[in-house]
Amino acid sequence: MNFCSNCGNPVIKRIPEGDNRERHICDHCLTIHYENPKVIAGVLPVYGDQVLLCRRAIEPRHGLWTLPAGFLENGESSLQGALRECEEEANALVIEPKLYAMFDIPQINQVYVFYRAEMVEPRFNPTLESSEVALFNEADIPWSELAFPVIELALHHFLNDRQTGNFIVRHDEIKRPWKSPRTISAFKP
DSSP states (O other), rough: BBTTTOOOBBBEEOOTTTHHHHHHTTTOOOOOEOOEEEEEEEEEEEEEEEEEEEESSSSSTTOOOOSSSEEEOOOOHHHHHHHHHHHHHHOEEEEEEEEEEEEEEGGTEEEEEEEEEEEEEOOOOOSSSSSEEEEEEEGGGGGGSSSSSHHHHHHHHHHHHHHHHHOEEEEEEESSSOOGGSSSTTOOO
16 A cells, blocks of 8 residues: 555654554645455355366466355355355355355455355356356366465365264364365375
């Protein structure tokens, strides 16, 4: 940030009185600009034993596979955002969504929230954001073509939980360097 979004004057970076972190501050209008993490909400859609994935038609990571997810909009809950993204990216409708996982990625200031949900029927299709949408059996998931580490981790947890039938709410922090859960011996894609 170089300029104040309130008055247009240059900002400086310093710790405001009573704070403990550097912030962008406008000395002209005295506005303190707080930068907070972005929340990404998504769905892990399931039909029978298959998982629905979308091939990205947009950047970043154009052409790679992901779960339907995207940035939360102002004025919507994480569940509303997840369901909206599922429809926007896959034209898929799901029922009985349940909070499934939250992943913190502090180095890029993002928090992901995923809901696990069932598809009533295998109806979906590509959209402006997805060039291809498909259901995958566990053995056919394109692991080397997943767009983001968080997607790999969500799928890893889901597939392991599905084996036990015990779906707990997951929470993880993704750190760099990324260590793929596929390297864990207990995980067999």
